[in-house]
Amino acid sequence: MILIDRTSDRTLADQIVDQLAQRIKAGKLPEGSRLPSVRQLASSNEVSQFTVVTAYERLVAKGLVESKAGKGNFVARQHAILKEPGIEVAAPSLMSAEGFAHQVLATEEPILPASSGFLPADWFEGVINPAAVKRLLKPGAEGTLAAPVQGSVFLREQLSIRLSQWGVNVPPSQFLVTHGATHAFEIIARCILPPNAKILIDDPGYFVVRRQLEQLGHRCIPVPRLVDGPDLDALQQLAIEHQPAAMFTQTLLHNPSGGNTSLSKSHKLLSLANQFDFYVIEDNVYGDLANHTSVLLAQLDEFQRVFHVGSFTKVLNPGMRVGYVVPPLRFLPDLQMQKMLTVLTGSALNEALVAECLVSGRFRKHLQQLKSRLDRARVRALGALQQTPLTVVSGQADGMFLWVKLPEGESSDAWAKQAQQAGILLASGTLFSMTNSGDGYIRLNTAYAGDYQLVKFFQQMMKAKKS
Amino acid sequence: MILIDRTSDRTLADQIVDQLAQRIKAGKLPEGSRLPSVRQLASSNEVSQFTVVTAYERLVAKGLVESKAGKGNFVARQHAILKEPGIEVAAPSLMSAEGFAHQVLATEEPILPASSGFLPADWFEGVINPAAVKRLLKPGAEGTLAAPVQGSVFLREQLSIRLSQWGVNVPPSQFLVTHGATHAFEIIARCILPPNAKILIDDPGYFVVRRQLEQLGHRCIPVPRLVDGPDLDALQQLAIEHQPAAMFTQTLLHNPSGGNTSLSKSHKLLSLANQFDFYVIEDNVYGDLANHTSVLLAQLDEFQRVFHVGSFTKVLNPGMRVGYVVPPLRFLPDLQMQKMLTVLTGSALNEALVAECLVSGRFRKHLQQLKSRLDRARVRALGALQQTPLTVVSGQADGMFLWVKLPEGESSDAWAKQAQQAGILLASGTLFSMTNSGDGYIRLNTAYAGDYQLVKFFQQMMKAKKS
Numbered sequence: 001m002i003l004i005d006r007t008s009d010r011t012l013a014d015q016i017v018d019q020l021a022q023r024i025k026a027g028k029l030p031e032g033s034r035l036p037s038v039r040q041l042a043s044s045n046e047v048s049q050f051t052v053v054t055a056y057e058r059l060v061a062k063g064l065v066e067s068k069a070g071k072g073n074f075v076a077r078q079h080a081i082l083k084e085p086g087i088e089v090a091a092p093s094l095m096s097a098e099g100f101a102h103q104v105l106a107t108e109e110p111i112l113p114a115s116s117g118f119l120p121a122d123w124f125e126g127v128i129n130p131a132a133v134k135r136l137l138k139p140g141a142e143g144t145l146a147a148p149v150q151g152s153v154f155l156r157e158q159l160s161i162r163l164s165q166w167g168v169n170v171p172p173s174q175f176l177v178t179h180g181a182t183h184a185f186e187i188i189a190r191c192i193l194p195p196n197a198k199i200l201i202d203d204p205g206y207f208v209v210r211r212q213l214e215q216l217g218h219r220c221i222p223v224p225r226l227v228d229g230p231d232l233d234a235l236q237q238l239a240i241e242h243q244p245a246a247m248f249t250q251t252l253l254h255n256p257s258g259g260n261t262s263l264s265k266s267h268k269l270l271s272l273a274n275q276f277d278f279y280v281i282e283d284n285v286y287g288d289l290a291n292h293t294s295v296l297l298a299q300l301d302e303f304q305r306v307f308h309v310g311s312f313t314k315v316l317n318p319g320m321r322v323g324y325v326v327p328p329l330r331f332l333p334d335l336q337m338q339k340m341l342t343v344l345t346g347s348a349l350n351e352a353l354v355a356e357c358l359v360s361g362r363f364r365k366h367l368q369q370l371k372s373r374l375d376r377a378r379v380r381a382l383g384a385l386q387q388t389p390l391t392v393v394s395g396q397a398d399g400m401f402l403w404v405k406l407p408e409g410e411s412s413d414a415w416a417k418q419a420q421q422a423g424i425l426l427a428s429g430t431l432f433s434m435t436n437s438g439d440g441y442i443r444l445n446t447a448y449a450g451d452y453q454l455v456k457f458f459q460q461m462m463k464a465k466k467s
Numbered sequence: 468m469i470l471i472d473r474t475s476d477r478t479l480a481d482q483i484v485d486q487l488a489q490r491i492k493a494g495k496l497p498e499g500s501r502l503p504s505v506r507q508l509a510s511s512n513e514v515s516q517f518t519v520v521t522a523y524e525r526l527v528a529k530g531l532v533e534s535k536a537g538k539g540n541f542v543a544r545q546h547a548i549l550k551e552p553g554i555e556v557a558a559p560s561l562m563s564a565e566g567f568a569h570q571v572l573a574t575e576e577p578i579l580p581a582s583s584g585f586l587p588a589d590w591f592e593g594v595i596n597p598a599a600v601k602r603l604l605k606p607g608a609e610g611t612l613a614a615p616v617q618g619s620v621f622l623r624e625q626l627s628i629r630l631s632q633w634g635v636n637v638p639p640s641q642f643l644v645t646h647g648a649t650h651a652f653e654i655i656a657r658c659i660l661p662p663n664a665k666i667l668i669d670d671p672g673y674f675v676v677r678r679q680l681e682q683l684g685h686r687c688i689p690v691p692r693l694v695d696g697p698d699l700d701a702l703q704q705l706a707i708e709h710q711p712a713a714m715f716t717q718t719l720l721h722n723p724s725g726g727n728t729s730l731s732k733s734h735k736l737l738s739l740a741n742q743f744d745f746y747v748i749e750d751n752v753y754g755d756l757a758n759h760t761s762v763l764l765a766q767l768d769e770f771q772r773v774f775h776v777g778s779f780t781k782v783l784n785p786g787m788r789v790g791y792v793v794p795p796l797r798f799l800p801d802l803q804m805q806k807m808l809t810v811l812t813g814s815a816l817n818e819a820l821v822a823e824c825l826v827s828g829r830f831r832k833h834l835q836q837l838k839s840r841l842d843r844a845r846v847r848a849l850g851a852l853q854q855t856p857l858t859v860v861s862g863q864a865d866g867m868f869l870w871v872k873l874p875e876g877e878s879s880d881a882w883a884k885q886a887q888q889a890g891i892l893l894a895s896g897t898l899f900s901m902t903n904s905g906d907g908y909i910r911l912n913t914a915y916a917g918d919y920q921l922v923k924f925f926q927q928m929m930k931a932k933k934s
Contacts, residue, residue: 057828063628076632105615105812118613122606130604134597139589146585146785148572161530165543179646179788182811190682212808215657318613319815321646341679342809344649345572347817348786361524 001036004045012047016055017062024064024075035065035073097207100431114419114448115427117255118318119400123373123447127316127366132356136349147348149340151177151324155351158358159310159324166287167299168308170326176335177346180321181285181311185209185248187338188307189216191331192279193245200238200247202230204432204441206255206283209248222434223247225254227394229261232268239276246279252294253286256432256443257403258395263295270301278305285311285323288367289374291398303328312354314400315367320350374400374446381449388458395446402444403429407462412442415461422457468503471512479514483522484529491531491542502532502540564674567898581886581915582894584722585785586867590840590914594783594833599823603816614815616807618644618791622818625825626777626791633754634766635775637793643802644813647788648752648778652676652715654805655774656683658798659746660712667705667714669697671899671908673722673750676715689901690714692721694861696728699735706743713746719761720753723899723910724870725862730762737768745772752778752790755834756841758865770795779821781867782834787817841867841913848916855925862913869911870896874929879909882928889924 002019004012023029035041038056042049056073059065066076104116136143142152150156156172163170178184189212193199199213203222210220221242224231230249238244249269251261261269273280282297287310298308303326311323327335339345357363378395381402385392395402406412412428419426429438448454469486471479490496502508505523509516523540526532533543571583603610609619617623623639630637645651656679660666666680670689677687688709691698697716705711716736718728728736740747749764754777765775770793778790794802806812824830845862848869852859862869873879879895886893896905915921 054828057831058826060831061625061628061826061828063631066632101616101807101811105613121608121611124611125606128604130597130601133600133604137595137597137600139592141588143786144588144591144784146572146780149568158528161528164530165533179810179814180812182807183809186809208807208811215805215808313613317611317816319610319819320817321810321812321814338682340568340649340675341682342650342653343646343788344568344675345647345788347646347788347814349784350787350814350817352786359525359528361521361528364524364527 002041002045004047012051013054013058016041016045016047016052017058020055020059021062021064024059029075031075031077033075035075037072097211097431100427101208103425112424112448112451112453114424114445114451114454115443116425116445116448118314119370119374119445119447121318123370124317124319124366127357127362128353129356129360129362132360133353136352136356142352143349145348147177147346147351149336149345151175151346152348152351152355155322155355155358156324158355162358163298163308163310163326166296168296168326170298170303174303174326174329174332176325176327176332176339177351178323178325178339179343179346180313181283181309181323182208182212183321183339183343184309184311184323184325185212185281185283187335187342188281188309188325188327189213189218190338190342191327191334192307193218197245198242200230200235200242200244200249200278201434202249202254203434204256204429204438205248206250207431209283210434213248218245220434222437224435224437225257225259227257227259229259229265230269232265232272235269236272239272239278243276244278246281247273248281248283249297250283250286251297252284252290253399253401255286256401256427256429256438256441257393258399258401260290260292260294261297266295266297266300270297270306273305279307280305281307281309283309285309285314286399288315289371289399291371291375298326307331315370316354316357316363320347320353322346322350322354371398374398377447377450378402381444381446384450384452384455385458388455389462390442390458393441400446402446402449404442404444406440406442408440410440410465412438412440415442418461419457422453424454424457469508469512471514479518480521480525483508483512483514483519484525487522487526488529488531491526496542498542498544500542502542504539564678564898567894568675570892579891579915579918579920581891581912581918581921582910583892583912583915585781586837586841586912587914588785590837591784591786591833594824594829595820596823596827596829599827600820603819603823609819610816612815614644614813614818616803616812618642618813619815619818619822622789622822622825623791625822629825630765630775630777630793633763635763635793637765637770641770641793641796641799643792643794643799643806644818645790645792645806646810646813647780648750648776648790649675649679650788650806650810651774651776651778651790651792652679652748652750654802654809655748655776655792655794656680656685657805657809658794658801659774660685664712665709667702667709667711667716667745668901669716669721670901671723671896671905672715673717674898676750677901680715685712687901689904691902691904692724692726694724694726696726696732697736699732699739702736703739706739706745710743711745713748714740715748715750716764717750717753718764719751719757720866720868722753723868723894723896723905723908724860725866725868727757727759727761728764733762733764733767737764737773740772746774747772748774748776750776752776752781753866755782756838756866758838758842765793774798782837783821783824783830787814787820789813789817789821838865841865844914844917845869848911848913851917851919851922852925855922856929857909857925860908867913869913869916871909871911873907873909875907877907877932879905879907882909885928886924889920891921891924 156175160172202225308326416426416428427443429441623642627639669692775793883893883895894910896908
């Protein structure tokens, strides 16, 4: 029945699986028919019973075989493998926040992710120590326990040390670990915003948070983002006009524009927050990539009204989701409650892995490597973009984004649509803006921005215009 | 300066770390002072420069040393290690849903978790293959990529196979992977409930979901839970009176009562849902532990109005959080959007680990082991509880909970408070109930219910009464 090839690369169990699976799928072994017993198959093929048991278990996991206790193994009913959906769900448009995020996160698409929000997967090589994983999964070890709602104590200690290196001094007990930064924004919003609140946001700025806030019934008020931070004159006018409950802003390596808020602007922004009594949510998911010493709002404010949010998704490994928020202490119990009511608790395994990277020094080493890789990619990208009609507006010094301007009068939405047809993912500036301020701009991921295919696409776009 | 002991168990780098850390903490190396260069320290101690670099990196990670590029290594400012909180945040009361969940999830407390919602951590030994983790973390492998919003394709294929083994036939494309079951409830509620909706819930029943729904501004209507499922006469009256938008229920191994909804009740419940036009959220996080073949609502309804939710937290590893929902297909885009707006996406590493456990057959083997462990623990627990004044009401056949009744007139809240003082975590039935139906009952975790300390506590409680 089975042909075992002892010279094959496939294990004996795999060979049994392959051949039985093929026969079942081809209908040669009909539904409900009984397979040979373990002993029978083992002896007739001169393999161990263990090999046959392993093979049968894999066939059960594949849904091809059903094991009935005390009765034996049977070919499972074939509807067990439904691969075709009844109805295809249409993907949201690439010009919408949700469509763009879907595209970035869809690992199946064979595209050049020129505007992706993530660095290339192979840049994260070796940052997690497999030996540590093994240790964390031992019986009763951290990776096998439910995580405390506030997050692993060990991780919070490491986070406290890390923030102190930024000049932000806050004890481990004031951190709340979250399922990434987006989750932190969600629970902060649920804690501090009254119904139908108004929130100031950078414009251009991170687009998912805008949709989050709108979904919760709030209204976002765009504050023009200049190269050195928010436009404070505009901010003051908007604060007078709208009495906002909070402001959402990125101090370091602002997405998409790449700039940092200057120290004096940070000081004045917090003064306005005090004067008009609004909270500030500081999103610091990119700050680790800054090449220069910079000051965070949290350092100035010391958690009177700043909620400081960080994450390891961008810099440690996009395949885990561990973020955190440090709130003014009085909000900690409420935030914990909101975390519990949205996701119960975090992944202890992922939290322990992040803590291990921090304490072992692997994270620090990895970060240096990421930064040098970005530095090299940036040099290449800036050179390559000079051969195109695009102008780099910001991002030339550090970070993972370049904010580039198309030739006068060109629509970035139109370019993004064209790019999609060429298998290139481009983020039109309009994605990041509630006003028209993003039109004509594109956010590029520095790691991919020097790609020959991209440069060629930009050049062709201009040729097509001229002809 | 450093004393290296080459016969010690500690590595050379560890010895350097230990000794320098001790001196820094003792103030013998003052803040800002410069440490010897790598070359200097290596040669004076006859260790390799690599050893010294490693040691310095660990000291940096510990927050004790600061490395300045091109300048050397310096003793960091001592405020870097803040271990003491400014203010202690009071823990919520154990009699509240949030307080109880906190206690269950707090890994620090040295308590007997007699009513925990999780099985003992050492029961999860070996279910995750460290070799698989290593493979998943290789450059560009699944564990290092951002997960698609809908969840790993590979995992969804495995989930489809798994549900087909329950008799529920649904293609991989209809699953949405979530950060555990609680997250699934959250996003379902946000998708299907109008403002100020009324939702029928089992009473007694799972308490976190009640708080979730209330937090979102909805009202829960308790439906008495009988041994064979919801009280359908009461349900019909409540449906007429309240026009509920949905019902939340557990068909298999109901928490806390342990019972299954009978097939005929499931059929009638769905008929009522059709008649009164409400959705049904079926929570199946315990169903894997059932010893007997049972029918799910999803199997009868085929996703016309049932949202089927499952999770691997209870049965695979509490240290990861991977759940899923299968909705009526028309809700899938909305649910995806709500997932994105609450947490952006899932942990690709955790999703890939679960998929690997499923496809390798490890999960199936592990589940059999869990069930036999529970069977053995149940025999022990039922025997032990006979020596106490408590009556086991349900859970005698399968699952991880025993629902037990105190002697007539005893308050379960009072018993839980007493137990807390004795270092025992007890879940009073009142936690699970909006009416008074849970008073006088306690939910026990079968794995711990035979513990000698617990039996002694129950006996002493009665002795104290009599004397």
